[in-house]
Amino acid sequence: MPTERSTSSLLSIQSYGGRSSSRASTTTNYSQSEQDALREIRQEKAALLLEIRSLKDEIADCSWIIERLDVDEDGKPNSERQIMAIGRKKFNLDPKKGLEYMLEQKVLQHTPEDVAKFLFAGEGLTKTAIGIYLGEPDAFNQKVLEDFIRLHDFSNTKLVSALRVFLWSFRLPGESQKIDRMMEKFAQYYCEQNEGVFATSDSCYVLSYATIMLNTTLHNRNVKDRQTVEQFIKMNRGINGSEDLPREMLVDIFDDIKAQQFKIAEDDGNDLLPAFEDPDRQGWLYKQGGKYKSWKQRWFVLNDNVLYYFVSDKDKEPKGIIPLENTQIRDFEDRNRQHCFELYLDNNEMVKACKTQKDGKVITGRHTTYRVCTNTPGEKEEWMRAIRSCTSDNPFLGMLQARKKQRFYHSGVQ
Structure with missing residues (x-):
């Protein structure tokens, strides 16, 4: 690897597009090791240019194939099945544009119910893309989210089991506001299907977040101090309309999570965007x-x-x-x-x-x-x-504390 001095010297060399005689005369001003380093840089550049050309050719081939999928050999539009296949690929790249394409092609109806059914079926869709779409704040997206949740059946189901099913149907986005909206809608629907379990949907919301946090503290290997059942019970005191939830319910949740952690929805490894693309x-x-x-x-x-x-x-x-x-x-x-x-x-x-x-x-x-x-x-x-x-703070902890403070304030609890 070149030294700091040789690196700065190499950066001052004229562009590679200059005449070869000028390049040769410039190179002789450097030591043998610097000339070797420069030669290596030029070789690497040539290899990278070849790789870039190859990638451009592959992209062009893929674009041509996608374009040809839009029509049959006689130039007429392809079947609905082929259009849906194209739409799913577009959706995984950009959920908004992908859905617009399918609506324009009339393979989906422009109703929250129809879009929700499409996302709930999930055929060919990445769960990350589903989560991105459901988390958008637009009124139509939020109505789709409500209908998407209502396609689940949580009746006579324990909260932990309902959470497992819900969090497996898509991948939670990273933004705290989006997570908050999704979990609030989940809590409201769960309480509709299980009347009498919680005093309010807000109580279900708080316990749901506490359960997700419990999963982290019990199963994340980076957590040093594991939460105990008594700590979990103490953490959730007074959240049920200023009253305590039944101890046996909280113990059952603790034992369930301890025995089996949540399986967070993950895609199958065919993500289209690499982990290190366009870094900060x-x-x-x-x-x-x-x-x-x-x-x-x-x-x-x-x-x-x-x-x-x-x-x-x-x-x-x-x-x-x-x-x-x-x-x-x-x-x-x-x-x-x-x-x-x-x-x-x-x-x-x-x-x-x-x-x-x-x-x-x-x-x-x-x-x-x-x-x-x-x-x-x-x-x-x-x-x-x-x-x-x-840098960021744990969104679950922050939102849980804020929601508990807000609820205690309105209920008069100090």
């Missing part, structure tokens, strides 16, 4: 090791509120993963390094992270801080700003 930020940084405290260069990618690091920028799988939920960032001074910062949690807790060992085994990180340094103060400032914009 990426680049080379130096990371301090946990055991020996040595500094090693790693390729970092910041995307979707998660910080990934790789041994090489060409690796497909990350060496380590650091979720930024509840994580904070601050300056750090090191005697041997400049422009350092570190990630940490309050109360000196361990940062929730994992990494891959040499034998391929994935282990949980055991560090209270993750320390990184950049080459320049400007890079440090930009990385810290980007990471701060991606």
